[in-house]
Amino acid sequence: MSSALARPLLVLDLDETLWHGQLAAGGATFALRPFLGEFLRQVAEDCDLAVWTAASEDWMQAGLATLYTQTGFDLAAQAVFLWDRSRCSPRRLEDGGSGWHKPARKFRAAWIRARYPRGRILVLDDLAANYVTGYGHLVKVSAWTGQPEDRELLLLSRYLASIAQEPDLQAIEKRGWASRMRPES
Numbered sequence: 605m606s607s608a609l610a611r612p613l614l615v616l617d618l619d620e621t622l623w624h625g626q627l628a629a630g631g632a633t634f635a636l637r638p639f640l641g642e643f644l645r646q647v648a649e650d651c652d653l654a655v656w657t658a659a660s661e662d663w664m665q666a667g668l669a670t671l672y673t674q675t676g677f678d679l680a681a682q683a684v685f686l687w688d689r690s691r692c693s694p695r696r697l698e699d700g701g702s703g704w705h706k707p708a709r710k711f712r713a714a715w716i717r718a719r720y721p722r723g724r725i726l727v728l729d730d731l732a733a734n735y736v737t738g739y740g741h742l743v744k745v746s747a748w749t750g751q752p753e754d755r756e757l758l759l760l761s762r763y764l765a766s767i768a769q770e771p772d773l774q775a776i777e778k779r780g781w782a783s784r785m786r787p788e789s
């Protein structure tokens with residue numbers, strides 16, 4: 605079987621998307637979102653994976669180590685890239701403070717473009733504002749802060765499998781994906 609279609613690149617946010625981390629006396633601790641290991645294994649069948657977080661590199665690496673220990677999934681080794689806060693741009697917040705955003709122009713780097721034309725790049729994030737310049741890539745997920753009954757990642761792996769073969773992932777309407785994937789009742 606051969607196809608001219610490049611595998612999608614799925615760029616993952618970390619905090620409140622895949623896990624919820626907290627600073628404790630002994631260092632950072634990370635609670636993993638329900639079904640995270642299954643989710644990553646499932647989506648890795650259809651998509652290449654990468655990480656883009658507004659957190660520090662230390663925080664990212666600590667969380668990735670917890671992920672590996674608890675699920676056996678080595679995202680740090682599998683990721684096409686691991687981008688941290690140093691790849692983000694400052695953003696002025698409505699309350700006058702400052703935060704970060706993830707400028708989609710960074711996907712135009714030649715080495716990325718060679719493998720992943722922009723219609724093959726999806727980003728997962730719980731903060732849409734992180735991608736003010738890249739809404740077309742965004743699959744917005746609900747923010748997770750520890751709720752044990754959360755099923756977002758189960759729905760999401762089914763949704764991503766359903767669109768992975770679409771030639772232009774940027775062009776399709778991804779808002780409201782979760783309500784379309786939920787059973788009717």
Ligand SMILES: [Mg+2]
Nearest residue numbers: 617619620730
């Ligand atoms: Mg986040």
